[in-house]
Amino acid sequence: MKKIAIIFILLLSLGLVLPVKAQAAESIWITASTSSFKTGETVIVTVNGISASPIQGMTFQIRFDPACLKALNAASPIPGLNGLPLPQLEGLVDASFASTTPVIANGILAEVRFTTLGECQTNVTLESAALVIKNESGFAAPLPGVALGEKSIPFAISAEKAASDENPPLLGTPLPLGVEPEASSPASLPTMTTIILVAIGVFLIFGIFVLIRILKRDNSA
């Protein structure tokens, strides 16, 4: 009986001493498998989440340095969550996924793929994110009380070229994240093309001039 009492007291003491880590019921955070990359290598940033309630969508915005990284695509492994193709901004991944039916979101919500552009020390930052529900009026609304966990991941990119870039297959249908290039004026030609065209013109005129002189000389002879 005495032993039981001692064990009980020890357990109680242990319970009082161990710190309790507060964990929000709903949260979103990002992770990466490694933090060191070579130039030309693919970086996979995983967006993770926990939600006690079923959701009908999610959205996240990840800031990155476009001088170091180029966003390729994003995909969600959760069946039914489909990416919405929306215009992207330079240096920002703006991804949204929606489902017509409520889905459970616990674990990996999405992964975002970048390719490294050159030697860099940089961060990717989860700027904002939300789990989305359908409100009474049928509109998408952020699930309240969702905390953002790990928001920034540092990357070291070396100048060494990656030999081959073998990556795991995508977890879902890819959502392209490329920034559409600004439309160039179709009327303007590149400078080099213009120079070549001018040179060809000069040569043609010179050739015709020489040909005329040769013909005149033959006639007079």
Added chain:
Amino acid sequence: MNKTHLARAVMLIAIIFSIFGSGSQVSAQGNSTNTLGAQIIIRSTTFWDAVFNGTVNANRYERWSLQLVEAENFTISIITTSGNLTPDIYLLDANENQIAVGNGSISSALLTTNQLAGDYFIQVQPQTGEGTYLMEITRVEQVVEPTASVMLNPASVLVGGTSAGTVMLTNIPQGGYASAEFTCSFDPALVSISNIADAGLFGSDPAAAINGPANGSFVFAVAGSNGQRATSDGAVFTFTVTALAVGEAEINCVARVSAGGSLTTIASTPATLLITAAESTVNGTVLATKPVTVTLYDGNAVETSGLVDANGNFTLTAPAGSYSAVASAPGFLRAQGNVVLTSGVTTTMPTISLLAGDIDGNDVIDQFDALTIGINYNLAAPAAADLNNDGTINVLDLELLAANYRDTGPTAWQ
């Protein structure tokens, strides 16, 4: 009780009821006659200057018919002849709606009223007590006086508008008038008077004189020539009233008439011209694939609003002033601009296309608007997400949204 006794009792009750006339159960009638639970006994048709007697108590009211073949001014008087009755008199129209009431005091009640031709009912009921009464209906002789009255047509105009004024003489006594003088007054800040002209009541080629208008008054004097007189009611002279400012302008003409010899002042009836600000108009075109509402705000208050037509055109009228014009449609960013409306002038606002995508109406086209399309894909609701208004929320709506993604409102409408 055998069958014979029962039959006698039934017949006795029937006879008693037949003596007291036909009764009908009263239903509640508005707030008029306080007749809940009482029976109304229909009495005979009344006529002038006769005395009628009746009996009323808490359970029995009496209703007398009254037919007026022309407008009449008349008095209904009731005097209690037995009991402790304090009577009330209600005058009802043909639809049994109360139109006049005479509340009694102690043992009598009096109701004097002026009514047009038609069918009426006089209902007598106790205010308190019960008893018998005598009722008398008498005409009130109307004193007919000659009157000079001003008439305006129309009686309401916008600023800058005109109204035709006529001065009439009515109830001209036998023998007529040889001459008349009208001193008319008006507010010169609100109206101006012009085109004063004789209307011929004093015969052809009368002697007429006009003084003014000046400082808010004018005088028109007229006398029949060659023994001609004004012998019947009619227009003496006419004039034109021009509205200068918003307000109510009273025009009165005091008349002095002469039957031959001296001038006598007669009654006069003025007329009032209601002058309102001229409406100003704003129109324009707002393009969107959904119905657009255009609203004019005076500060935070809505002045007026309206829907655009199938071509996106709208026209709104409002008093002159500065307004904020807002064009809105479900699922689109609002457009807002300022517009100054001038009295009597149509102002055209520039044509504008609303930007599609603000589905939740928070003045920004963002990912939550896109997600609303995503979570309602292939559905019809919410209607605001069906941006192209084709009945289905799908990628075509997302295309429209994507074209304006990250735009904020309200967009400038200038």
